Structure formats: C-alpha cells, structure tokens
Amino acid sequence: MTTTLLPSPLGPILIEADAHWLRAIHILGDRTAPDDIDDAPAEGPAAEAIRQLHAYFEDGAATFELPLLPAATPRGAALRDAITAIPSGDTLSYGALARIAGSAPRAIGQACARNPFPIVVPCHRVVGSGGTIGHYSGGRGIITKTWLLDHERRPERRGGLL
DSSP: OEEEEEOOTTSOEEEEEOSSOEEEEEEOTTSOOOTTOOOSOOOHHHHHHHHHHHHHHHOTTOOOOOOBOOOSSHHHHHHHHHHHTSOTTOOEEHHHHHHHHTSOHHHHHHHHHTOSSTTTSOGGGEEOGGGOOOOOOSTTTHHHHHHHHHHHTOGGGGTTOO
16 A cells, blocks of 8 residues: 655645555645655556546546545445535535435434545535534544535636626
C-alpha cells in the first residue's frame, strides 16, 4: 500500500491506495500528515485519484470514476451507491436519502460518519432536516462541509443564475 499527500484548498488530503484499489481518502484539515508518506510519484489508483480530485477542485461539478475498495457488506455498498447518486450542487436530508435507499436515517448517518472516501462518496451532500448542515467527520468538520457545498454551488457553475 502507498500513501500520497495531495495539497488542496481544504488542507492536505492523504490518499491510500494499492495497485488495484483506492483504499481511503483522509481530509487532514489541521492535522499533521504522518511521517510515512511515499516520496515516489503516485501511480495507478492514487495517481488517478489525484487527477480527479484536481478536476473537482477546479470544477465542483466534476465526477469521479475510481476503483474504490469494495464496501464490507452489500448493505454498505447500497448506502454508498445512494450517497454517490446525489448530484453535485444538490443535497438530500438523512431522512429523504433513507427513504430512497430503503434504510433508516441513523444508518445513513453511520454510513456518512464511516465513509472512507470523502468528496468522492459525497457524504457532505447529506444534510439535516430542513437543510441544516448537520455533521461532518472530514477535515475541519462543518467548516469543510460548508466549503464543499459552497464550492459545488458557485454561481458560475449554474450558468450565472443565483
């Protein structure tokens, strides 16, 4: 397994990958990067994750097609798919997403909290009832979640409409 550090507007992002799978993404925020970062240029899934994350930071509407390490259970895979289906710039409440996924809001919250692929599996697009921001476990918490949502909703991406 290799670990690669990607500088980003959110602070450093740690990417873990092997030759076949992207294994995890960690938005470090204010945390210090570990000492065992690989100095070699990223290749394989890590290099592709870096390329696609750069595209996302340039254009919040960019989409991801990465070889994510499969979820541990079929239910986890279904919840991941439901979260991933939320379009860039949109949000869904925990309850609404639970109804779509045939699950419970608490299960959606747990899937978001345990999401090993923030940004790529966009748990930042899951909000509380009435559109409240809710929680976020990546980076600097709600500050990071708000930044991601604002980035995806920038007016220039919506044809200049507010």
